[in-house]
Amino acid sequence: MDRPRATDPPPSWHPGLHHLRLDTRLDVQVEHEGPSRAACTDIVKRGVRQQRYHLKRRYFDSSLTREQLLAKQPPPKMKKAEWTKLVDYWCDPKNQEKSEKNKANRGQVQLHQRTGSRSYIAHRYSLRPKYNNMEPDPVEFFGECMNSPQNGRTQLADDIYAQMVAEKAREPEEGEAPKSPSKIVADSLSQISRSSTFLPNIGVTKAQSAARSTTAVVEARLQAQFQATLQAEREDAARKQEELQEQLRVQQASLEEHQSLLRQTQEEVKGMSTRFDETNALLRAVLKLQKD
Numbered sequence: 459m460d461r462p463r464a465t466d467p468p469p470s471w472h473p474g475l476h477h478l479r480l481d482t483r484l485d486v487q488v489e490h491e492g493p494s495r496a497a498c499t500d501i502v503k504r505g506v507r508q509q510r511y512h513l514k515r516r517y518f519d520s521s522l523t524r525e526q527l528l529a530k531q532p533p534p535k536m537k538k539a540e541w542t543k544l545v546d547y548w549c550d551p552k553n554q555e556k557s558e559k560n561k562a563n564r565g566q567v568q569l570h571q572r573t574g575s576r577s578y579i580a581h582r583y584s585l586r587p588k589y590n591n592m593e594p595d596p597v598e599f600f601g602e603c604m605n606s607p608q609n610g611r612t613q614l615a616d617d618i619y620a621q622m623v624a625e626k627a628r629e630p631e632e633g634e635a636p637k638s639p640s641k642i643v644a645d646s647l648s649q650i651s652r653s654s655t656f657l658p659n660i661g662v663t664k665a666q667s668a669a670r671s672t673t674a675v676v677e678a679r680l681q682a683q684f685q686a687t688l689q690a691e692r693e694d695a696a697r698k699q700e701e702l703q704e705q706l707r708v709q710q711a712s713l714e715e716h717q718s719l720l721r722q723t724q725e726e727v728k729g730m731s732t733r734f735d736e737t738n739a740l741l742r743a744v745l746k747l748q749k750d
Contacts, residue, residue, distance in 0.1 A: 500577045514548060524549045568650055569615055572606040578659045595639040597622045599660060614650075622646050633685060635678035 517533060524545060532541035547553060573581040578599075585594050585602060594602060600622060604615035611619065622642050630636045637645070640662050647654040 500579045504577050513544070518548050569604060569612075569618070569647075569656075571603055572611075573603055578603065582660055596643040596657065596660065596662060597626050597639040600643055600656065603656075618646050618650070633678070633682055635681065 513533060517527075517530070519527070527545045527549070528542060532538060536544075571578070576584070581603065582593055582599055585599070586592060588594075589598070593599075597619075601611075601619045604611045604619060610616070625637065625642045625646070626639060640657060644654075644657060647656055
């Protein structure tokens with residue numbers, strides 16, 4: 459069985475887009491099936507969206523009715539049935555309402571991707587040689603995606619990126635858990651929008667972010683417990699040291715008291731010895747007188 463070529467359309471091709479050719483060369487590493495498959499899928503989906511956008515921009519006119527659109531000549535290499543399905547899709551009220559909402563949402567975007575037609579995942583992989591054959595972390599990748607080779611970053615993107623870099627380089631305070639690059643990006647972008655899709659678009663899911671946040675919380679809790687245990691041990695050691703010093707003072711005082719008693723006893727013994735000698739001398743004098 460022949461293997462499908464890169465120029466063959468995928469099985470679930472959108473109506474009217476069968477003529478889209480993918481001439482991009484894909485250097486796929488088979489040992490990394492998950493990331494490679496995600497990158498290829500993302501590239502194909504983006505290609506379909508771009509082709510659908512160009513078709514609508516060129517052939518759709520909102521001022522025309524469905525019948526007037528169908529009367530127009532279909533795009534080259536597109537069958538009449540496919541053209542009919544595409545026009546029905548464009549004229550569907552639900553699709554038109556969704557399109558208007560998407561257009562309004564795009565108008566509210568403040569940080570625009572500057573990687574051209576290349577998807578986030580493909581662009582992130584292409585940066586591996588620049589980062590020693592490693593993919594850049596979310597902070598570095600944000601700076602890359604917001605940077606245009608011709609015009610650089612917008613003022614807003616540059617300010618947010620500088621904030622991310624400063625937070626990444628900041629040393630955490632005592633008892634504070636260090637923030638991961640994903641957490642730094644999420645916190646910084648939340649100041650602009652609560653529904654930022656930057657992290658999910660580069661492959662960092664909410665579950666991964668939650669896991670990192672949970673890990674950070676656990677690490678902070680363990681750090682706090684360690685600090686509390688260490689402080690308790692320090693206080694216990696200080697208390698024991700004070701008790702030992704007090705015992706030493708008591709023993710020193712007792713020793714001084716015993717030494718004083720010893721000196722007093724020695725003086726009393728010395729006095730008794732002197733009196734004994736005097737008594738003996740007196741007795742010898744009396745005995746001598748009696749003999750005389």
